[in-house]
Amino acid sequence: RKEVEQDPGPFNVPEGATVAFNCTYSNSASQSFFWYRQDCRKEPKLLMSVYSSGNEDGRFTAQLNRASQYISLLIRDSKLSDSATYLCVVRGNNNDMRFGAGTRLTVKP
Amino acid sequence: SAVISQKPSRDICQRGTSLTIQCQVDSQVTMMFWYRQQPGQSLTLIATANQGSEATYESGFVIDKFPISRPNLTFSTLTVSNMSPEDSSIYLCSGLQDLNTEAFFGQGTRLTVV
Numbered sequence: 001r002k003e004v005e006q007d008p009g010p011f012n013v014p015e016g017a018t019v020a021f022n023c024t025y026s027n028s029a030s031q032s033f034f035w036y037r038q039d040c041r042k043e044p045k046l047l048m049s050v051y052s053s054g055n056e057d058g059r060f061t062a063q064l065n066r067a068s069q070y071i072s073l074l075i076r077d078s079k080l081s082d083s084a085t086y087l088c089v090v091r092g093n094n095n096d097m098r099f100g101a102g103t104r105l106t107v108k109p
Numbered sequence: 110s111a112v113i114s115q116k117p118s119r120d121i122c123q124r125g126t127s128l129t130i131q132c133q134v135d136s137q138v139t140m141m142f143w144y145r146q147q148p149g150q151s152l153t154l155i156a157t158a159n160q161g162s163e164a165t166y167e168s169g170f171v172i173d174k175f176p177i178s179r180p181n182l183t184f185s186t187l188t189v190s191n192m193s194p195e196d197s198s199i200y201l202c203s204g205l206q207d208l209n210t211e212a213f214f215g216q217g218t219r220l221t222v223v
Binding site: 032034041042043044045046049087089094095096097098099100101102 | 139140142144150151152153154157165201203205208209211212213214215216217219
């Protein structure tokens with residue numbers, strides 16, 4: 001079983017749509033969780049950290065369910081500029097970051 | 110957050126040769142890591158670069174193939190040795206300023222082995 005699993009997509013949605021990405025992780029001792037965004041031919045960049053209580057940053061909402069070892073990202077009112085690959089990331093036992101395979105999102109006009 | 114300058118940004122190399130990739134951080138970081146990202150895939154951890162000691166390698170990666178140095182808290186190198194076309198990939202270094210923060214990345218090195 002992979003340490004971090006994501007639906008690879010691709011997700012093709014119209015502008016203004018709401019889209020949700022899901023992720024599961026295998027290490028129940030994991031303490032820190034993140035969503036990164038990676039544009040084509042660019043390095044990953046932090047989108048948001050994921051907290052136990054859930055957190056929101058503008059159009060983006062991240063949630064964590066420790067019991068189910070499940071992380072989600074919700075994007076509301078999608079913009080063309082949201083087109084990218086979204087990476088679910090879990091901090092490993094040695095503080096390294098373990099990446100999911102990424103979910104590709106394309107927002108179309 | 111801190112900024113990592115990674116170089117070269119890209120290279121085309123002959124099989125059997127070696128390439129050293131450098132990452133310089135503009136401030137001290139607690140930890141540094143090296144990743145590989147093959148076309149269309151996500152990031153795979155190669156190793157943790159330990160300051161002043163041997164790197165810690167993940168399963169499937171060995172020091173002879175990917176020697177790593179980290180002489181201080183702001184600099185690290187990864188060498189891809191005796192390259193073959195299968196080593197063609199993007200290599201990324203990453204830093205962690207402290208254990209409660211997120212990781213940030215260099216711009217990546219796009220390596221093509223011919």
